[in-house]
Amino acid sequence: MMTIFLEQILNGISTGAVYAIVAVGMTMIFGVLRAINFAHGEYYMLGTFGGWFVISTIGLPYPAAVIVGVVVTMAIAYVIGRFVMQRMIGMPEEGSVVATLGIALILQNTVILVFGGGYKFFSAGYIEPVFFGDIGIAQQRLLIIALCIAVFVGLELLVTYSRMGKAMRAVSQNVEACAVVGIDVRTVVLSTFVLGTGLAAFSGILTAPVNVSVYGGMGEIITFKTLPIIVMGGLGNVRGTLVAAMILGIAESFVAGNFGLQYRDSVGFVTLILMLLWRPHGLFSARARF
Amino acid sequence: MVADNTLSIRDLRAGYASLDILNGVTLDIPQGQFVALMGPNGAGKSTLLKTIFGMTQHKGGNIGWNGGDIAGKTSRHVLGQGISYVPQGRCNFPLMTVQENLEMAAYTIRDAGVKSDRDYVYDLFPALKTRRSTLAGNMSGGEQQLLEVAMAVLQRPKLLLVDEPSVGLSPAAIGVVFKELIRLQKEGLSILLVEQNTRKAMEVADRAVILRLGEVIWDGRPADISHDELGDLFLTGRMRTEHETSRHKETLSV
Numbered sequence: 001m002m003t004i005f006l007e008q009i010l011n012g013i014s015t016g017a018v019y020a021i022v023a024v025g026m027t028m029i030f031g032v033l034r035a036i037n038f039a040h041g042e043y044y045m046l047g048t049f050g051g052w053f054v055i056s057t058i059g060l061p062y063p064a065a066v067i068v069g070v071v072v073t074m075a076i077a078y079v080i081g082r083f084v085m086q087r088m089i090g091m092p093e094e095g096s097v098v099a100t101l102g103i104a105l106i107l108q109n110t111v112i113l114v115f116g117g118g119y120k121f122f123s124a125g126y127i128e129p130v131f132f133g134d135i136g137i138a139q140q141r142l143l144i145i146a147l148c149i150a151v152f153v154g155l156e157l158l159v160t161y162s163r164m165g166k167a168m169r170a171v172s173q174n175v176e177a178c179a180v181v182g183i184d185v186r187t188v189v190l191s192t193f194v195l196g197t198g199l200a201a202f203s204g205i206l207t208a209p210v211n212v213s214v215y216g217g218m219g220e221i222i223t224f225k226t227l228p229i230i231v232m233g234g235l236g237n238v239r240g241t242l243v244a245a246m247i248l249g250i251a252e253s254f255v256a257g258n259f260g261l262q263y264r265d266s267v268g269f270v271t272l273i274l275m276l277l278w279r280p281h282g283l284f285s286a287r288a289r290f
Numbered sequence: 291m292v293a294d295n296t297l298s299i300r301d302l303r304a305g306y307a308s309l310d311i312l313n314g315v316t317l318d319i320p321q322g323q324f325v326a327l328m329g330p331n332g333a334g335k336s337t338l339l340k341t342i343f344g345m346t347q348h349k350g351g352n353i354g355w356n357g358g359d360i361a362g363k364t365s366r367h368v369l370g371q372g373i374s375y376v377p378q379g380r381c382n383f384p385l386m387t388v389q390e391n392l393e394m395a396a397y398t399i400r401d402a403g404v405k406s407d408r409d410y411v412y413d414l415f416p417a418l419k420t421r422r423s424t425l426a427g428n429m430s431g432g433e434q435q436l437l438e439v440a441m442a443v444l445q446r447p448k449l450l451l452v453d454e455p456s457v458g459l460s461p462a463a464i465g466v467v468f469k470e471l472i473r474l475q476k477e478g479l480s481i482l483l484v485e486q487n488t489r490k491a492m493e494v495a496d497r498a499v500i501l502r503l504g505e506v507i508w509d510g511r512p513a514d515i516s517h518d519e520l521g522d523l524f525l526t527g528r529m530r531t532e533h534e535t536s537r538h539k540e541t542l543s544v
Contacts, residue, residue, distance in 0.1 A: 009534070035431050163397075166386075166390065166393070166394060167394075169383070169385070169399065170385065170386070170394050172382045173384055173385050173386065174381065174382065174383055174384070176377065176381055176462075177366045177381045177382055177383060177394075179345065180343075180365070180374075180375055180376075180377060180381055180441075181369075181394050181395050181396075181397050181398070181441065181443075182365070182366045182369045182370070182397055182398035182445075183394070183397050184366065
């Protein structure tokens with residue numbers, strides 16, 4: 001009994017780690033642009049597809065495929081950032097909703113047109129289990145947890161010490177003051193967008209060996225799971241996102257294990273409804289941003 | 291080209307989209323002068339500062355500075371030319387510490403002097419030094435206004451544009467802010483100040499410029515204009531003639 005309980009927690013943490021890496025990108029993009037990126041899950045999908053493609057065609061080893069998937073996604077995001085996201089600066093919210101939903105449709109359907117709509121098999125990564133006493137967990141899941149910690153430590157260092165990271169915080173706090181001190185908001189928005197989508201892609205390829213299947217529509221559910229996380233964490237709040245993602249990951253793992261897999265995806269939506277009713281600014285202080 | 295640190299505005303017209311606010315402003319600000327820009331609401335005072343700083347739509351005329359024309363240029367360009375702007379209302383990064391705000395202020399400057407500049411600003415504003423680890427948003431309005439002036443100083447400007455620094459401040463805080471502005475002027479900065487508190491503005495400035503409906507209607511030494519005359523200018527755009535003044539007195543005596 002205890003073993004199952006601990007396994008569920010561990011699996012929940014690794015699912016939470018995947019969500020955290022995707023969601024932190026979305027929350028940072030919201031921070032600088034005040035817009036929800038409804039195409040965020042599509043970059044998760046693009047990264048996974050990029051990785052799958054180079055593994056299944058030229059047989060690249062998994063670590064190299066991770067890099068290719070992330071870099072290709074960031075390159076695509078750069079183009080979209082230049083032509084679409086930068087134009088959203090100072091625009092009303094409706095514009096960004098329609099634009100990012102449109103991008104989601106275009107990316108999803110382009111991938112389906114090129115690679116077909118069927119499921120692909122992702123056969124790479126480290127899926128051998130390791131055992132701690134009776135508790136077994138796939139190596140890949142441990143890798144995901146370790147890399148999630150690395151990502152958040154890295155982001156914390158970035159926004160605290162680097163010039164661009166500080167500018168990202170500055171843009172999220174006061175755009176007018178940025179103009180006054182000479183911060184180029186357009187460049188900061190583009191950098192944040194490319195970084196955030198790169199993280200989504202990274203998360204996608206990291207979790208692909210565990211999820212096994214790759215398909216064009218896989219990003220949608222990720223976007224909609226990311227929403228309750230960034231609301232729970234407080235929009236724009238990096239640390240809050242990590243905690244919220246862990247809560248959702250563990251809650252899903254428990255629901256799937258004790259009530260049935262079919263209820264798992266409803267956890268996020270129930271959470272979103274409860275949060276919006278109870279604490280629309282998130283679990284933490286409304287002022288805690290990155 | 292000879293660097294000329296006189297700001298010379300010629301027939302400047304600017305506004306927002308289809309709205310014209312400045313209708314041909316002509317004004318010279320020699321180096322080191324402290325100019326108070328006054329006028330009734332809607333006269334275009336703030337718009338003039340914003341236009342100099344490249345934040346409105348430029349519609350005509352020019353702004354000579356440093357041997358070039360900065361009219362219609364971006365804020366980043368103007369900032370790079372040695373003109374800093376302290377807008378009205380709170381304009382800092384509320385979730386960053388005072389120290390971080392000062393770091394952000396020097397964002398465009400990348401040389402070794404930034405740190406010694408910061409020490410210099412801390413000497414200039416000791417109140418900020420004691421608050422260096424405090425989040426800017428947690429400070430009082432007066433302290434935040436000082437921080438914003440300090441941020442502008444860190445950009446090593448030759449001309450400082452300051453928009454209504456006294457709004458929302460206690461009389462004591464206003465005193466501190468103005469004292470600092472005077473000190474900056476003594477160090478050679480030119481200052482263009484927009485201020486509703488005319489009494490205070492006239493007290494500190496070398497020169498008063500009165501704007502009405504987007505045009506300069508009076509320009510001179512504060513000593514040369516009384517508060518009554520200032521009021522007339524604000525309301526009617528001209529001073530009363532002697533005839534009107536005597537009639538006014540008659541009316542009052544009746």
